[in-house]
Amino acid sequence: MQILKDKIRQEGKVLSDNVLKVDSFLNHQIDPTLMKEIGEEFAERFRNSTITKILSIESSGIAPATMTGLALGVPVIFARKRKSLTLSDDLYTASVYSYTKKESNDISISKDFIHDDDTVLIIDDFLANGQAAFGLMKIVEQTGASLAGIGIVIEKGFQPGGKLIRDRGIRVESLTTIRSLQNGIVEFFEEVHAK
Amino acid sequence: MQILKDKIRQEGKVLSDNVLKVDSFLNHQIDPTLMKEIGEEFAERFRNSTITKILSIESSGIAPATMTGLALGVPVIFARKRKSLTLSDDLYTASVYSYTKKESNDISISKDFIHDDDTVLIIDDFLANGQAAFGLMKIVEQTGASLAGIGIVIEKGFQPGGKLIRDRGIRVESLTTIRSLQNGIVEFFEEVHAK
Numbered sequence: 170m171q172i173l174k175d176k177i178r179q180e181g182k183v184l185s186d187n188v189l190k191v192d193s194f195l196n197h198q199i200d201p202t203l204m205k206e207i208g209e210e211f212a213e214r215f216r217n218s219t220i221t222k223i224l225s226i227e228s229s230g231i232a233p234a235t236m237t238g239l240a241l242g243v244p245v246i247f248a249r250k251r252k253s254l255t256l257s258d259d260l261y262t263a264s265v266y267s268y269t270k271k272e273s274n275d276i277s278i279s280k281d282f283i284h285d286d287d288t289v290l291i292i293d294d295f296l297a298n299g300q301a302a303f304g305l306m307k308i309v310e311q312t313g314a315s316l317a318g319i320g321i322v323i324e325k326g327f328q329p330g331g332k333l334i335r336d337r338g339i340r341v342e343s344l345t346t347i348r349s350l351q352n353g354i355v356e357f358f359e360e361v362h363a364k
Numbered sequence: 365m366q367i368l369k370d371k372i373r374q375e376g377k378v379l380s381d382n383v384l385k386v387d388s389f390l391n392h393q394i395d396p397t398l399m400k401e402i403g404e405e406f407a408e409r410f411r412n413s414t415i416t417k418i419l420s421i422e423s424s425g426i427a428p429a430t431m432t433g434l435a436l437g438v439p440v441i442f443a444r445k446r447k448s449l450t451l452s453d454d455l456y457t458a459s460v461y462s463y464t465k466k467e468s469n470d471i472s473i474s475k476d477f478i479h480d481d482d483t484v485l486i487i488d489d490f491l492a493n494g495q496a497a498f499g500l501m502k503i504v505e506q507t508g509a510s511l512a513g514i515g516i517v518i519e520k521g522f523q524p525g526g527k528l529i530r531d532r533g534i535r536v537e538s539l540t541t542i543r544s545l546q547n548g549i550v551e552f553f554e555e556v557h558a559k
Binding site: 192193197198200201202227232235238239242243244278281 | 387388389392393394395396397399400422423426427429430431433434437438439440441442444473474476477
């Protein structure tokens, strides 16, 4: 997605070989017009999958997920992060390890909103080691719903998450995939879906 | 806003005389089409205020704020909640007491995104005691920006936040104002802005 690449090149801050900060349009300040285009792009790519629900995770997944839900005309559920395991019969829960924070957190959703007749599209901002994505996939599994795939705004192609998920036969659509952040420079893989 | 009132009547769950749960379209599951209409309504009400930035707070403020930013064509910044005071020169920070959780948390934004020449519209999901709104107002004060007003999706008119803020001469636009949740029934105030 060219407009997103341009934005990353212009405003992304490479903090290390692993860390790209995109606080000016995705993770802290949000560019609503760009989010709308992102949502429409995800909708376009999953148009034939008869999605009935979008699943995302607070907080940075909410804006792109909501715009995808708007474009597809379906509700969006965002998983909540919780510090510790609160056992509850009303929740689907999964544990997610954060490499950044070096701690595990639970993420959960209410059982009220995704059911076994749903077809779910997972949307998230970043895909790196895949921990959040695997957590969301575990939740979808518990609901009994079908998983249509995963839409990612920025995939770090040099980290293993994308390959691990695709190796399971799950469709991952990343709007941009970063090949490298070395020497402070953002290098992208060529896109499969030219736009 | 009639469509919002209808949605609250149909799907809101009155958990006590003080607590209304709207998890099915605002706080956990999001109705993107309704959020878009909410964003357009806020934009309409603040159209003449030459807003340059929207300020909201994670997580439930993000969807209505992003749609308001889309309608007004301006960026959205969401304040982050943090467990404890991390002093940082790069942040504007305010303390927010939660009556629900009976604890104080800090909320903060980066200094990069709101400046003294900005005109800010605060958007949040609920207004009850006003703690979150006052925290966001304190942050706007620190930035030196002008505050155009506060847009609230659901105001609990029987709690003091709205009056406290209006008494300071600040414009508060609530799309719905609840008069009472007693006996499990949602009663609304009549709207000033008929729609």
